[in-house]
Amino acid sequence: MITESNFEQSESSSKMAMMAETTETRVIMTEISEDNDNSAAETMLARKHLAQKHHYPSDKAHGADIPQSCIESQTTSLAVEAAVSIVINGIHYAVLMASPYQLEYLAVGFLFSEGLIQHSHELLDWEVTHLTDIASYQKFAQSLNDGDLEFASIEQRLEQFQDYDIYIVELVLNQRCHQRIQAQKRQLAGRTGCGMCGITGLTQALPDLSHYSQANIHGSKATVPSLEYLLVLRQQVDATQHTHQLTGAVHAAATIYNQQLYLFEDVGRHNALDKLIGWQLRQKVEVDCVLMTSRLSIELVQKSIRGRIPWLVGMSAPTSTAVRVAQRYGLGLAGFLRDNRVTYYTGI
The missing domain is CATH 3.40.140.10 (Cytidine Deaminase, domain 2)
Incomplete structure (x- = not known):
């Protein structure tokens, strides 16, 4: 009803x-100040960008049947969309396209929604790294025992990634969660508007939630x-x-x-x-x-x-x-x- x-x-x-x-x-x-300043201030969630605004100055044409458009250069604010790689106990689990703020809460909520953790105390440790240069990428790759660590390859990858904001969220969960991680490892990156990307089985996508019934x-x-x-x-x-x-x-x-x-x-x-x-x-x-x-x-x-x-x-x-x-x-x-x-x- x-x-x-x-x-x-x-x-x-x-x-x-x-x-x-x-x-x-x-x-x-x-994160955002209470003064509600719309001056396009730089934050972790918004970034300045130069744009062109095309608009009609009024609803009425000035002496013509077709109104003349006006073009103005202006600075606008765009939402920051970052690639957030979730690494659990050294295992690459998923990549989320997300706003790079409150990433601890994002990771914990995501793991809970995936059924990988039931309680907050199952998260033993966590660390967030923003990959900004060759040194940070090389350090991250070494920590995961990446076999492809040639300097030229790293430079090539950074060239590929230069248009992206990349964050690594490394989580350490207790041993009880490890088998769940292996069983439910996602295969694809999650797009911004997709909450189920990478899920390949119907049972995983459409779970029985009777245990959580209100x-x-x-x-x-x-x-x-x-x-x-x-x-x-x-x-x-x-x-x-x-x-x-x-x-x-x-x-x-x-x-x-x-x-x-x-x-x-x-x-x-x-x-x-x-x-x-x-x-x-x-x-x-x-x-x-x-x-x-x-x-x-x-x-x-x-x-x-x-x-x-x-x-x-x-x-x-x-x-x-x-x-x-x-x-x-x-x-x-x-x-x-x-x-x-x-x-x-x-x-x-």
Whole structure:
């Protein structure tokens, strides 16, 4: 059953209680400054670039049937998209195209979503390396016993990689996780918009998530987030998503915990959710509701079920498969959070 709620209807609704008090909510941001300066400042997530803006000065033609376009040179901000290589116990596991920030949370959330770890303490150590020159690449290759270490070859590879930002996230997991790593090693790089790239088997792509069913975890339905609560959450996300305001090219996953807004941005929507899940694991917290600034596809639903998130809400619509899987495993799903309305698809 699909239920749509608008602002007028929600005022008289007694079933949709507020999940949390939001009047004193504080915003937690650790990368972009609070002054919301749109001057295209360089950050780890945004970078200046010279561009040409082609536009019509007005809707009316100046003495002609066809309006004359105007060309302006300007500096704009572009979202940084980096290749993030995940290396686990010396094994190259996957390459993600992601925003190079909060990479510890990204890696932990990704491994949890893959089913490789169950708890944060299974991660024994981690290190992030930014490959910027021959020396850093050679050091990394030697640490992995790469047999092709000729200087000319390294120079050739750097020439090949010069257009890319490359980060290496090296993780050390306990021995119990090692067999899982070998069994589920991905074969392909994951594109920015792809949460399942490299998965070659249907069982791996479409896993049984009964162990993570909300009914098994909570024993009863989670409280339905009210429209008022969700509109306040969206308003705070809109005001806080500074990298998106600069670039127009990143997604966010956000939640409120202890009256504080926690927001994680990335060029990939699944990466943003992995960062939030990784933060959950590292901080040992549970959240009631996560807002995504994107559509709700199946991989986001699977990640939310594994992450024991009671409610997943999107600014856009879910897919039909996402709704069916959410219904099966008890995940609350809502979408089209916009224009003073929201549509509930499951969980009511």
